[in-house]
Amino acid sequence: MTTFIQLHLLTAYAPSNLNRDDLGRPKTAKMGNTDRLRISSQSLKRAWRTSDCFYQSLSDHIGTRSRRFARDWVYKPMIDNGISEKIAKESAIKIAGQFGKVKNEKSPKDPLTNLEIEQLVHISNYEQQAIKQLVDLLISEKREPTDNEVKLLRKENSSIDIALFGRMLADSPAFNIEAACQVSHALGVSTVTIEDDFFTAVDDLNNNDVDAGSAHLGERGFASALFYTYVCISRDLLLENLNGDEILVEKTLKALTESTTKVAPTGMQNSFASRAYTSYLLIEKGSQQPRSLAVAYFNPIRSQDLVNDAITRLEEQRDKFDKVYGQCADSRYVLNSETGEGTLSAALDFVAQK
Amino acid sequence: MIDHLIFQIYAPFTSWGEPAVGEIRHSNIIPSRSALLGLVSAALGIRRDDNQIDNFNQHYYFAIRPFIANNSWFRDFHTVQAPRANKKQVWHTRFDEIRQNLLDLETLLSQREYYNDVYYQIVMSETENAPYSLAQIQQALLNPVFPLYAGRKNSPLSLPLSPILYQGTLSDAFIFADKHYQECHRQDPVIDKLVESTADEYYWEQINQEDHFKVIKIQLRQDQPISSERRQFSCRLQFSGKLKGSE
Numbered sequence: 001m002t003t004f005i006q007l008h009l010l011t012a013y014a015p016s017n018l019n020r021d022d023l024g025r026p027k028t029a030k031m032g033n034t035d036r037l038r039i040s041s042q043s044l045k046r047a048w049r050t051s052d053c054f055y056q057s058l059s060d061h062i063g064t065r066s067r068r069f070a071r072d073w074v075y076k077p078m079i080d081n082g083i084s085e086k087i088a089k090e091s092a093i094k095i096a097g098q099f100g101k102v103k104n105e106k107s108p109k110d111p112l113t114n115l116e117i118e119q120l121v122h123i124s125n126y127e128q129q130a131i132k133q134l135v136d137l138l139i140s141e142k143r144e145p146t147d148n149e150v151k152l153l154r155k156e157n158s159s160i161d162i163a164l165f166g167r168m169l170a171d172s173p174a175f176n177i178e179a180a181c182q183v184s185h186a187l188g189v190s191t192v193t194i195e196d197d198f199f200t201a202v203d204d205l206n207n208n209d210v211d212a213g214s215a216h217l218g219e220r221g222f223a224s225a226l227f228y229t230y231v232c233i234s235r236d237l238l239l240e241n242l243n244g245d246e247i248l249v250e251k252t253l254k255a256l257t258e259s260t261t262k263v264a265p266t267g268m269q270n271s272f273a274s275r276a277y278t279s280y281l282l283i284e285k286g287s288q289q290p291r292s293l294a295v296a297y298f299n300p301i302r303s304q305d306l307v308n309d310a311i312t313r314l315e316e317q318r319d320k321f322d323k324v325y326g327q328c329a330d331s332r333y334v335l336n337s338e339t340g341e342g343t344l345s346a347a348l349d350f351v352a353q354k
Numbered sequence: 355m356i357d358h359l360i361f362q363i364y365a366p367f368t369s370w371g372e373p374a375v376g377e378i379r380h381s382n383i384i385p386s387r388s389a390l391l392g393l394v395s396a397a398l399g400i401r402r403d404d405n406q407i408d409n410f411n412q413h414y415y416f417a418i419r420p421f422i423a424n425n426s427w428f429r430d431f432h433t434v435q436a437p438r439a440n441k442k443q444v445w446h447t448r449f450d451e452i453r454q455n456l457l458d459l460e461t462l463l464s465q466r467e468y469y470n471d472v473y474y475q476i477v478m479s480e481t482e483n484a485p486y487s488l489a490q491i492q493q494a495l496l497n498p499v500f501p502l503y504a505g506r507k508n509s510p511l512s513l514p515l516s517p518i519l520y521q522g523t524l525s526d527a528f529i530f531a532d533k534h535y536q537e538c539h540r541q542d543p544v545i546d547k548l549v550e551s552t553a554d555e556y557y558w559e560q561i562n563q564e565d566h567f568k569v570i571k572i573q574l575r576q577d578q579p580i581s582s583e584r585r586q587f588s589c590r591l592q593f594s595g596k597l598k599g600s601e
Contacts, residue, residue: 022431030470031366033424041508050449158446182501294512298544325514
């Protein structure tokens with residue numbers, strides 16, 4: 001029997017334009033014959049898997065952001081231990097290349113600059129340890145790393161990314177991985193009307209002598225909503241995709257859950273700064289057929305107390321389903337920031353437990 | 355007496371793929387035969403690359419009753435960013451691919467169609483030598499092996515399938531199904547609205563149903579999977595019409 005982990009989230013976003021259509025307006029859809037604001041599942045997944053939060057929580061929150069790590073962690077210890085300049089340099093470049101594009105300046109002021117990478121990159125605690133182990137081995141054997149050895153440095157991160165969200169290669173279907181995680185489009189729980197922001201930009205050097213007009217006119221759509229998001233993970237498929245590594249499964253589940261509660265899509269953040277944390281999270285586990293609780297909002301909510309009413313409706317829907325169709329989950333955990341029920345760390349422990 | 359397995363499908367969005375492949379991915383208003391076979395085989399745990407899938411796909415009949423009062427459809431504008439392919443460069447994660455090389459990113463556009471707010475009642479029956487019994491399938495729908503969805507992975511089911519076995523003619527099965535699910539939804543007036551909406555069109559693929567149904571349309575649909583490996587589909591007949599005595 002498959003164990004399914006279902007996450008139900010309610011997240012409130014202030015006016016924003018998180019996910020746009022081809023005209024640059026916020027995406028919408030209808031439910032219960034009324035317009036709702038929408039964030040596509042693709043947009044949510046992109047935000048989660050490329051967030052620092054996702055990356056960092058894979059390594060228990062301790063990581064290093066660096067461009068020059070190969071210089072400090074590879075080149076320096078090798079030189080200090082009497083390895084030749086050539087081997088130390090080549091090893092550093094090979095290892096740096098796994099994490100980013102290695103600099104290649106023709107006449108750098110400091111010759112070691114070319115052991116750095118172009119962009120800042122986040123290196124997890126696990127990766128730092130793996131690099132250290134590899135460097136120790138290279139020092140004792142006085143050699144450069146092989147291609148396979150440097151690839152292993154990124155194994156954990158790449159396997160987690162692909163195990164959760166899958167991979168489809170039309171050219172070589174043999175390497176396809178079925179995603180263990182299913183994400184719905186996030187839908188607003190109430191009716192939405194997209195508003196238009198008309199804006200102008202003035203020319204600072206125009207002193208109005210000849211022309212008092214603005215230098216630029218623009219328009220952008222925006223809207224605000226409380227979103228219901230639903231995520232369903234097959235724990236068994238995740239374990240299989242991660243080659244039976246139970247510890248990695250637990251880490252992955254925690255990383256995903258934390259990202260879903262804290263990470264917002266990055267669309268137009270500079271204009272709206274609409275980052276938001278989840279107000280309510282319900283986690284369900286069991287082997288019963290998973291079902292989203294979107295019907296709770298089939299009738300749009302019209303109220304002055306949107307968040308609390310949405311939570312009430314969600315819990316009522318969960319209970320109604322249990323009553324009509326039989327128990328829909330074996331165990332549950334609730335995180336409710338309105339009432340102060342539950343904590344994120346307890347939720348992460350619950351989600352990771354077998 | 356014919357055995358039937360009845361279940362319901364509802365998701366806020368459904369996207370039942372049409373043969374077209376390209377920039378715009380169209381959706382039909384009712385699930386294709388391949389979609390329903392896929393849903394059932396996912397519940398049973400038959401994998402996409404399993405040898406038995408081609409045999410499985412040759413069995414079972416599906417009949418569909420869509421409830422479509424206030425339905426609408428929309429097109430989701432979809433972009434995918436990726437750097438230009440470079441055989442020398444290996445990307446380990448999506449994070450690396452799009453955050454390390456912002457300036458090299460190129461965008462691919464596509465559009466997907468979805469229908470909103472359509473509720474379905476499905477009646478399934480066995481064919482000769484079917485590999486799984488309807489009772490086994492009922493159990494699988496209650497405790498599926500893989501997560502189920504309405505055409506696309508991002509359209510999770512929003513109602514339990516609530517599968518139930520029934521013996522009788524196809525038309526009686528539909529009448530029974532309606533009564534059964536009305537009863538379920540009486541306790542949840544929200545869904546009641548969906549169930550009470552217009553639903554006088556029935557779709558089926560078994561021949562010789564003229565005693566019970568008035569045939570209005572016969573269509574050829576290219577949704578009978580023949581080879582999963584080569585992704586080939588052949589044509590089949592789809593009958594649609596009204597239930598006799600219900601006009």
